[in-house]
Every structure is written in C-alpha cells, then in structure tokens.
Amino acid sequence: MWSTILSYVPKWTIWAQALMVFIVPIVLYFITNWFHTAIKRGSFSRKNKTIPSPKDISPAEAGIGPGTETGHYANIKLTGRHTTDLITVRETFGKNADVHIREFTIRGTDTRVAIMYTEGLTDTDLIDKYLIEPLMIKGIPELKQESFLHPEQADFLSTYLKTQILPVSEIQETQSLQELASGVLVGKNGLLVDGIPGAMLIGTSSLKTRGVDEPLSEGLLRGPRIGFTEELSDNTGILRRYGSDQSLFIEKLKVGSRNKKELAIAYIQDIADPKLVTEVIKRVKSINMDSMLESGYVEQLIEDDALSPFQQVLNTERPDRVIGALLEGRVAILLDGTPFVLVVPVTFSMLLQSPEDYYERWIPSTFLRILRFMAAMLALLAPALYISFISFHPGLIPTKLVLTIIETRSGVPFPSIIEALIMELSIEILREAGIRLPKPIGPAMGIVGGLIIGQAAVQAGIISQFLVIVVAVTAISSFTIPVYSAGLTLRLLRFAAMFSAAVMGLYGVVMFFLLMCTHLARLSSFGVPYIAPAVPYHLSDWKDFVIRAPLNMMRRRPEMMNPTDEDRKK
DSSP: OHHHHHHTSOOHHHHHHHHHHHHHHHHHHHHHHHHHHHHHHTTTSSTTSOOOOGGGOOTTTTTSSSSSTTSSOSSOBOOSOHHHHHHHHHHHHTTOTTEEEEEEEOTTSOOEEEEEEETTTBOHHHHIIIIIIIIIIIOOTTSOHHHHHOGGGHHHHHHHIIIIIOOOSOEEEEOBHHHHHHHHHTTOEEEEETTSSSEEEEOOBOOOOOOOOOOSSSOOSSSOOOOOOSOHHHHHHHHHHHOOOTTEEEEEEEEOSSBOEEEEEEEETTTSOHHHHHHHHHHHHTOOOSBOOSHHHHHHHHOSOTTOSSOSSEEESOHHHHHHHHHTTOEEEEETTOSOEEEESOOHHHHTOOGGGGTSOHHHHHHHHHHHHHHHHHHHHHHHHHHHHHHTOGGGSOHHHHHHHHHHHTTOOSOHHHHHHHHHHHHHHHHHHHHHSOTTTHHHHHHHHHHHHHHHHHHTTSSOHHHHHHHHHHHHHHTTOSSHHHHHHHHHHHHHHHHHHHHHHHHHHHHHHHHHHHHHHHOEETTEETTTTTTTTOGGGGGBTTSBOOGGGOOBOOGGGOOSSOBSOO
16 A cells, blocks of 8 residues: 555655745745845945045045046146146146147237147147137237236136137136046146136047947838937937927936046936936936946946846937837936947837837738747747757657657757757857957858858757757847847846756746746836836737837827826827
C-alpha cells in the first residue's frame, strides 16, 4: 500500500520547482523594496562623507581662489578698475590657450578695453565688425575722458554703449567673475571697459552645427523628412514652426553644477495639466550632477522607477511626434547638444505606435499596429515557448511537427536552453557589431554574418534547423518596434523568459508573463498608469490604443492625460 501511495508523490525536482515558484517572487519583492528604500535614503551617494575641518579646506575649496566648482574664482566681483580686473581674468583662464584676450583703446579717449572670446566658439568676423570697429575705429568722440572715469557716469556709459554704439542683439551685464568666465567658455564674448564696474557678455557665438536632416533612428515611408539637431535654438525654432500656437510655452532652465547647459521645457498651456507641468519642472530642477552630456542623463534622473527595465520617458528625433504628444497634453524636454527630445508621460502603447499610423488611412494603420503588438509578443516569448515545448511539453505539439523537430534535433549535443542561448547571443553580438562598424559594411556584415553562423552551426550539429527559424523570426520581430529603447528592453527580458522556461517549462513562461504584467500594472510615468488606457479602463482612449480609429471619431484628447482642453475637434 505504501509503495502505491509513494508512487503518486511527485519527485524532488517537482518539489524544488514548486518551492522556486513561491520563493523567487518573494525574494525579488524584498530586493526591490530594499533598492527603492536605499535610493530614497541616498545610501548610494557620497553625501554622508566626512566633512573636513575649516583648517583643512584650501582657498580654492572655500571659493576664494582658483579651482572652485567651475575652475574659476567663484566669489570675486569685478571692480571696474581695468588693470586689476584684467589681471584677475588672465589668472582665471590660466592655461586655456583657446581663450584669447584682445586689448585696445577707444578712439578719441585713453580708455582701455579688453575683449575675451573662445576660439572655435565665436565668429571673429562678427567681433571685428560689431565690437572692435565701433569702438576702436569709429570711437566715441562725444564722451570725454572724465566721463569714463567718473563713478557717477558709469551707468550712463554702460547704457550709451548698449543703446548707441554696439549693434548686437544680446548683451548681458554681470559683476561676477564666474559668470563672465562661464559665458566666455560657452561661446559668448566678454567686454571689459575701464570705468564700468563689471563686464558685458555679448552673444556672437558661431557654433558649427549640422543641417536639419532626416532622423536616422526613426525612419518613415510617409511623413516629414526633418529631425531635430544638436542646437537647442534650432530645435525650439522647429517646434515653433510645426506648432504655431500662441499657447506653446517654452521655459528654459540651466542644468549641471559644473558644466551648465540650457534645457527647455515645452508644453501647450491651455492643454497640458498644470500639475504635470509643475511636476516636470520640479524634477528637472532637482537634478544635481556635474554635467548633462546627453538627454539620456535627464531621462534616467527624472523617471519614476529607476529599477524598472521599461522606459518611462520617450526619446525621439522626430518633431511631428513631439508636436503630436504636446497636442495630447504631454510635456517635451529639450537639451542643448543632443537631437533626442524627451516626452513625458509615456505609456506602453506609445512605444509600439508610429507617427506614420496617423498619415495613412485607419484600416491599414490599424492592421500594422496590431502586427506590431503581435511582433512584440514574438520578440519576447518565441524562444521561451520553443524551450518549454521541446523540453517539458512535447505532447502539446502536433504529431507531424514534433516528428520534424525531433528529426532536426537528432545529433544536437546540447539541451534546448543551451542551443537557444548560443543563437540568441550570437544574434545580439552581430547586431551590436553592425551598429559599431562603419555604415557601408555594418548592415552587410550583420546579414551575412547571421546567415553564415546559422548555416555553419546547423551543419556542425550544434543547433537544430527549427531553432534557426525561431531565432530569425524573433530577431525580425524585434525590428518592427518603432522605438529602439523599447526593443532593447524586450531583448533583455527575452533572456529572463528563456531561463524561466528552462526551469519550469510552460508554467514558468506563464509565471514570467504574469509577473511582468503585474509590474507594468504598478508602474506609472509622471502619475499616468503605464498600461493605460487598459488599466485603469478608459473606453474613450481605446480609439487610439491597439486600433487606430478614423480621425473624425477621435474628437477628444486622451482622458488619462487629464487635459485642460478636452476637445480635439470642435
């Protein structure tokens, strides 16, 4: 009797799998909570480092000498005494050989003037024409020497220079040596005039930028052939051109504690939720880093959940996508020096939508959008399903197909998880190599390399022919995702799904998918649920979700965005 009872008791491997099913989610839950608590507490930062005593602080660290936060004299004010200020400025720039100082006197007076500019960032022809020529060649015969040196005439002289002598559009006055040095190093011209306390920062920068070209990362068959550039002024101008709306507001901020860069926040005032705009500005102002080299820095520092594999901020090079998002009530973030503009908040469905969906008729656009959703599922789960069916559930496969698979796998020395990993890693390596190689040979190397490696692996008996088909379909499916970062996330989660399938079979794939859906249901982007309008349910927003309804039916803006103006078509 006991032997009969024991025969129904599952093997120890089944018990181990069941134990893993319960333990793994609990362990992941506690680890995630620990990371979130540590991030909020600031345990990974260096803010709690030992504070040195005042006697150990150097003059530079105290802000009274060179070597402060921007490498200049941080707390020194310009005096208006030309000789003293010029010596201080020369010491500030130190060994910067690309910073030039041009000294001369104003014609008709003995007043000395110094112009500072950075080589490569300014147009010397503009300096000669609009700064040196009006002062050194034409001069100021109306003013006498006493008016330059008399303290009461300083404001008068400054105003006279700005309003009648210097024909430039941008003039900023400053008495801070640090502001003067920072302005010169970003492409402005510094002007020191004897007798004027402070300096003038004059904008005659002439950076060499590329033209407005078609975006390389988001190609379309039908749509505008224009993309953002690395120049912030060009990008804001493109937005103004596409969205000639008086309610389109662009606010500018400075980010970076050491290398300051301009950042612009764009939104349509009578559409965007004021709470969303306030939250975006708050998060941007809370950024505390030396420099923002690219908008990816901003993206990672303002997102809701840094531990999530899913991106909560959309990055794009296309102005039409940004304008479309602004008209829905979203907010755009533009950073100087990068063509990638950030859009918040973002939902998962946005990552599978293309601007071209709105340029074609609604029937083919709906078909293509559904096709992308299906391709995303294949890119995520196809190898995992192959592993689970081959290793655990071959009885679920039709008989003729399973016989074909067995025939193709005959002689393969590795289990299904190993051969799948070999092919998937090979494809990922080839894809990365194709990106890094020069453009003329990159695509050819990726295609030819994949064919050669796949064929050679099949002939060597390392992998089966059926797996080559599965991996090829998976790779092609991942290319259909319009946003590269979203495809990268699915490629990463694909390996987690494969390991789940190798441990628990089809049950593991289902558990992985449920865990991912649970995470997506809890995730949000700037207060908007990540999988909206599916959860929470908004029926009116389903017109632009998996399907794309006719344009004359989409009369209202997305309800999940809580727009101030809900009517899109009046």
